[in-house]
Amino acid sequence: MSNELFPRTTVAGISLPRMLIGTNWMAGWSHRTPSADLMIQERHAETDSVCRMLEVFVNNGIDAIMGLFNQTPVIHRAILETEQKLGKKITMIDTPIINVDDNAAARKEAEAMIKRSKELGSTFCLIHHSSAEQLVNKNKQQIQRLDDYTQMIRDNGLIPGLSAHMPELIVYSDLNNYDVETYIQLYNCMGFLMQVEVETVNQIIRNAKKPVMTIKPMAAGRVTPFVGLNFNWATLRDCDMVTVGCFNEREALEDIEISRAALEMRAARIGKRTSPNQNQDAFGK
Numbered sequence: 001m002s003n004e005l006f007p008r009t010t011v012a013g014i015s016l017p018r019m020l021i022g023t024n025w026m027a028g029w030s031h032r033t034p035s036a037d038l039m040i041q042e043r044h045a046e047t048d049s050v051c052r053m054l055e056v057f058v059n060n061g062i063d064a065i066m067g068l069f070n071q072t073p074v075i076h077r078a079i080l081e082t083e084q085k086l087g088k089k090i091t092m093i094d095t096p097i098i099n100v101d102d103n104a105a106a107r108k109e110a111e112a113m114i115k116r117s118k119e120l121g122s123t124f125c126l127i128h129h130s131s132a133e134q135l136v137n138k139n140k141q142q143i144q145r146l147d148d149y150t151q152m153i154r155d156n157g158l159i160p161g162l163s164a165h166m167p168e169l170i171v172y173s174d175l176n177n178y179d180v181e182t183y184i185q186l187y188n189c190m191g192f193l194m195q196v197e198v199e200t201v202n203q204i205i206r207n208a209k210k211p212v213m214t215i216k217p218m219a220a221g222r223v224t225p226f227v228g229l230n231f232n233w234a235t236l237r238d239c240d241m242v243t244v245g246c247f248n249e250r251e252a253l254e255d256i257e258i259s260r261a262a263l264e265m266r267a268a269r270i271g272k273r274t275s276p277n278q279n280q281d282a283f284g285k
Contacts (some may be wrong), residue, residue: 005061006256007263009239011211012159012181014123016064016091018238019259020213021057022245023067024220026050026075031193031220040247049248050078054090056252058082064091066184066213066243068128069120070113071097076120093213094122095163095184098131102145111152118156125153126161126184126213133166141172150179161213166195167204174209184213184243189231192219202235211239218244225255226268233262 006017026044030036044050057063069076069092079090094117098110117125127149135143143162153160162169163184173180185205191198193216205212214236218228232242242259246252254270261268272278 006260008061009211009241011124014091014159016241017062018241018263019057019062019256020093020241020243021054021062021065022215022243023065023072023075025245025247026053027067027072031216043247044074047074047078047081050075051082051085052249053246053252054078054082055086056249056256058086058088058090060256062256063088064093066093066095066215068096069094069122070116080121091124092120092122093124093126093161094120094158095126095128096131097128098149100131100134100145100149107148110149114149114152114156114158118158122158124161124182125156125158126163126182129163129165129169129184132162132164132169136166136168136172138168141175143169143172143176143178146173146178146180154179161210165193167201170204170208170212174207180210182211182213183208184215186216187212187214187232187236188216188219188223188228190219190222192216192222205240206237211241212236213241213243215243217242225251225258226270229255229258230262233259 006019008015008017025040028037028041030040067075083090096113096117098113099106114125135145137144150160159181160179161182162173162180164170165186167185170183170185186194187201194201214232217232218225244255246255257270258268
């Protein structure tokens with residue numbers, strides 16, 4: 001563990017580390033292959049392996065985690081176990097999928113899901129992109145009925161935000177001054193899953209009125225941590241965050257060191273990759 005805790009930012013008065021713990025590679029959502037999903041699910045079927053990763057992050061001052069906690073009970077239990085073991089609070093950023101149909105039964109269902117987010121111990125509730133994007137009206141530049149759900153979030157004592165794969169959500173939210181304190185936005189050097197060019201999304205993030213939590217910096221494993229993390233840290237604002245998913249605690253340590261080095265503008269202190277013949281000049285000394 002470094003003697004210095006990871007750099008922090010503030011969202012709605014809450015102190016957060018600029019690196020957030022991602023959960024796709026704990027839950028089994030690899031964005032790669034069914035076999036990769038299964039590999040993740042088998043490794044993290046119980047809390048022990050998740051707890052080991054969480055301890056590495058928390059001991060480095062990275063004490064906030066993003067996920068769909070109602071759908072991932074093993075991860076939720078691991079959070080509670082890690083908090084108890086270390087005596088430290090882990091801030092939960094929940095991204096629940098809610099029913100946004102425009103009728104009374106659907107609103108009741110949505111409110112129950114948001115209430116569940118509070119019961120699980122979340123601090124932030126960012127409506128999942130698959131729900132929020134159903135409300136977008138590009139012609140009117142609005143996210144219709146969003147206020148209904150942000151009010152539900154406030155009423156349950158949670159901090160509201162939006163998860164966006166569609167970058168227009170940030171633009172329309174800022175334009176209409178919706179009650180949103182932060183955004184989740186896809187952002188990586190490959191443009192993986194992003195709906196417009198990397199340059200455009202960068203401009204949207206840099207012009208956002210609120211801090212942005214970027215996700216998929218390594219394009220779900222399509223670029224190395226060194227490439228993906230250096231790109232994100234170099235092109236984001238000091239208030240923005242990078243959400244990092246890992247398969248095990250060794251990856252967590254590498255990603256933390258690469259990120260610290262990027263922010264401190266120094267060489268990362270990580271080992272060399274292995275090769276059948278390590279004695280090659282191109283591998284360095």
